[in-house]
Structure formats: C-alpha cells, structure tokens
Amino acid sequence: MDHTKKFAQEFEESIDRLLPNNSVDCVIFGYEKQRLKVLLLQWKTNAEWSLPGGFIFKDEALNSAAHRVLRERTGLDEIFLNQFYTFGRQNRARPDQNATEEATDKRLLDFGITSPVIAEWMKKRFVTTGYFALVNIAKTNPQPDFMSSSCEWKTIAEIPQLILDHNEIVEKAIGYLRIQLNYLPIGLSLLPEKFTMQDLQKLYEAILGRPLERSNFQRKILKLGMLVRKEKFMSGAANKAPYLYAFDQAKYAQLIKEGIGFSY
Amino acid sequence: MDHTKKFAQEFEESIDRLLPNNSVDCVIFGYEKQRLKVLLLQWKTNAEWSLPGGFIFKDEALNSAAHRVLRERTGLDEIFLNQFYTFGRQNRARPDQNATEEATDKRLLDFGITSPVIAEWMKKRFVTTGYFALVNIAKTNPQPDFMSSSCEWKTIAEIPQLILDHNEIVEKAIGYLRIQLNYLPIGLSLLPEKFTMQDLQKLYEAILGRPLERSNFQRKILKLGMLVRKEKFMSGAANKAPYLYAFDQAKYAQLIKEGIGFSY
DNA sequence: GCAAAAGTGTTCTCTATACACCCATGG
DNA sequence: CCATGGGTGTATAGAGAACACTTTTGC
Secondary structure, three states, X not given: OOHHHHHHHHHHHXXXXXXXXXXXXEEEEEEEOXXXXXXXXXXXXXXXXXXXXXXXXXXXXXXXXXXXXXXXXXXXXXXXXXXXXXXXXXXXXXXXXXXXXXXXXXXXXXXXXXXXXXXXXXXXXXXXXXXXXXOOHHHOOOOOOOOEEEEEXXXXXXXXXXXXXXXXXXXXXXXXXXXXXXHOOHHHHHOOOOEEHHHHHHHHHHHHOOOOOHHHHHHHHHHOOOEEEEEEOOXXXXXXXXEEEEEOHHHHHHHHHHOOOOOO | OOHHHHHHHHHHHHHOOEEEEEEEEXXXXXXXXXXXXXXXXXXXXXXXXXOOEEEEEOOOOHHHHHXXXXXXXXXXXXXXXXXXXXXXXXXXXXXXXXXXXXXXHHHXXXXXXXXXXXXXXXXXXXXXXXXXXXXXXXXXXXXXXXOEEEEEEEEHHHOOOEOOOHHHHHHHHHHHHHHHHHHOOHHXXXXXXXXXXHHHHHHHHHHHOXXXXXXXXXXXXXXXXXXXXXXXXXXXXXXXXXXXXXXXXXXXXXXXHHOOOOOO
C-alpha cells in the first residue's frame, strides 16, 4: 500500500474518533539570529502556506490537542503553550480563496485522496482555537505532516500569504505576545542555556519591533534577580567581554507566577 | 399547542441550522448598590444555576452568537462584549454532576421534551467559548429563556454552584476583568450617565476587591481627561456636595483605543 | 592608542502613595 | 459648632528615560 493510501485510510478511520467542527492552530514562535520566527507548513500540492494545526479527539481536551500538535510538529514536550483566541467566523476562507465544495474536492484529489468520508469532513465549518508557543529553535526537529512538503521557520517579515484566516491568527498571536511580554517566560523558552545580556535585549527588541536602551535594560533585568551571572564570554572581538547569564529557574518560576511586573 | 410543545418543535427544527459541538457562554457583569454582579439563570426543573449561553447558527459568526445571546437575555445591543477563553475539556461536567446519557434524558423529560433529535443534540460534547460583557443594570430587562424560571443578578460573593464548568468560567472572567481593568470601558458600560467620583471609585474597588486611596484616585482619573464635570449633587446629607461627572464619549473612545495606561 | 562594546553612574521627570489641610453641607 | 465627606496640596520614594563616564578587549 502506498503512502497516500495508507494516510487516507488511517485518517478516514480516525474521523469517527474526532470531534467535528473544532480545530486548533498553533503559532509557534522561535528565535534565531536575532530574529523572531514562526513555524509554518507548506502544502505539497499547491504550495500554499499554513499554520500547524489539527483536530481534537473526542476523548481529548482542547488544550491537550494543541500540545499534541506541537509535539508532532516540533518534537517538543512540556513546552510553554498558551491559548489566546478562538476564531469562529462562519466563513474563515480568504476573500480571494476558492472555498467552494468543488475546490475542496479538487484539493483532496490533488493529494490522491478520493474518500468521500474525508471530503465530507474537510467541508465542515471549523471553529479554531489559536495557541501560541515559545520554543528554542535549536532544540526542535520540525516535522512536516502528510499534507505538507516542508516545515519552515519564517521571520515575521517573511510570512507569506497563508490559507484561510491564518494571517489574522498570526497577527493576533504577535499582539498577545507583545502585550504579555512582561508576564511570559520569554527568555527561558527562546534562548539557549547561557546567553549575554545583548542576546536577551535583542530578543525583546525583536518581539517589540523597537530598540531598547542598553544600560537601562541591563539594570532593569538584573534587578528582577532572575539571572545568575556566569563566566565571561570571549568572542574574540576587539571589545570588552560580556558576562554570560543563565536563568535561576526557581526565582524565574516564582516571578512568572507572581507576574513579573516589567514594562517597556 | 402548549408552550413546551411549541418550544420543542421550534428547537428541533432549528437544530439542523446549528453548528454542532460549539457553544458560547456569557459572563454578564453589572454594577448595582456598590456591588459587582453577574447575571445567572436558574433552571425550571431542578433549580440548578447556569450562565446564559447558547448555540451558534451555521451561518453565524461565533462573536455574533455571543451578541445574540446577550441581546436575548438583557435586551441590550451594541454592548461591550469581549471573548476571553475557550473551555474545551472532554468532560466539562462537575465531578459530582450526573452527566450520563440517562441523566440528560431525564432532565429533558422533566421539561416535557421527548424529541430524540433534541436528546441527541444535548448529549454532544460542546466546546464553549466564554465572553464577558459589561452592562448597565438599570438599562437591562433580564429575560429567562425557556429552560429557566428566573434570571437574576447575583453578587460575586453570592454566586451559587453552577452547572458544568460554569463556576470556572466565571472565575476566569473575573480574572480577565481585573487584569484588563486599565484597558476596558468600565465606567461607561456599568454606570449611569452621571455619577460621582465616589461611585466610580466604588466600582473599581468592587472589581478589584480592595480599597483605593480616595484623593489619588480622583486625581488620576481626572488627569486622563475623559470625564466632564457637571453640576453638584445635593444628596441632602450633612457634608460637602460632590460634583457629578459624565464621560466625554469622544475622548473616552480614543483612550480605550490607545490603551488607557492606568494602573492600581 | 584606538574603536567597539560592556558595565556603571548621574540626572531629570513622572508616577504612585501616603497623608495633611481646608471647604461645603446639614443638623 | 460639629461631623462627615469632598476637593486640593505636599512630601517622599521609586521607576523610566536619556545620557555621561569608565572599563575591557583585540588590533
């Protein structure tokens, strides 16, 4: 049995274990080379881009489904993942997108999927709940799903047109990320174990999309007492060597719990 | 045809126009006699309490469904209504609540509803999206729905045990209200047209659940420039007469849009 | 020595907070 | 006059922002 047939059969069999009309979509943020990035999937057949998402099993909580999607796509578990908004327009297709039943049939045919059960499922209206995750790109191993040829980290500026209302979902996720910057475990999730103060500052700047004042940033962050100063980092550059820092996990957890109280 | 039969027939007929597995629940906040209140419904048959909620029509957006529920229960339109979280556990029933199919059948029978179509619908798993609204109690005309004998404003402290996970939904709504206090059109939605500074302060105190310093509150609020000072209010009490204030709607809308920037 | 980046210090402004003071009102 | 609550003033502490100054590094 070829790959497609196997997928189609498994999917068809799983459909009656799925909760209809609900889905989850994940906006997975990573940080690399001083840029905030989002994990996107590209469809095999028509090269359209979308967010990683999935359906909910009847015996599975919505939040668990989001965790599962994240695990399946990134290999990461025990990750910072937060629900942020539910998108429930009656027609979530883009204005220019062909969302007729015929178009859906055609898209499935392009994959070699002929099952009427799957076709019926795909034509349903789905109310989707958006989750955003913060992950350390170096630790991930992005895996495309069956529908997708590739799984790519795109910077915010590079985000292409996405299917349905996915661009809107990403926009809203970025908005939440910015607003909640002061209450989120940003650094711990997105940075390597040891990092310089500049690394952390660039991260905050990438998220906020504006520069922050160096000396004030340093003082404010250190005053929170969640960082431990380690050895100096000799980059080889002709300038003073910065200290490396690591998170004091206990204090960090405590701060997050109490609400960091940090503002820009 | 009696009332129940008519309701059952209409509901049954409407079911195939409804989106399965999704619902909305509204936490409707009001303010009266210096107390923050929530609108609750009491079931006719077993006296259990619940939030006002409803289903979504196939051709209706999720947000519109929430607005419709609010309109049906309070008679209010064009109201401040905000989505805050989606509750999607696989079993949203209370641990002590009998959520078996037999129990559902029995509850419907108590209403005199025998339709198997309705019974099947009610046994579905529903992922519900929570909305919170701020309304002026004096302007509302609470209307119980068919299932409910009464519609009552309860203070936060008075909230009884509710069905399913509705207590959790209320808790979360209050949390959002407090956090977003600085960005929400609190006063305009919850107070009468004219009010004293004390009225406004008591409102904030009721929401936050803690006292605020009188003179500082006054200065901070006035500095925002969203209030217009009107005539004095002679209460007849043996003390200095306070000014009445009203919202400058234009400035208020502008402030809300920009983010009030107000903190306690 | 020089350039570049890191670390620390200083100043100014604004806000929050606590509390003092006087004012208006009706008994 | 008094009690009560309303309106305004003031002093202090802390945060944020801008910017100056010193230190470290490799060339």
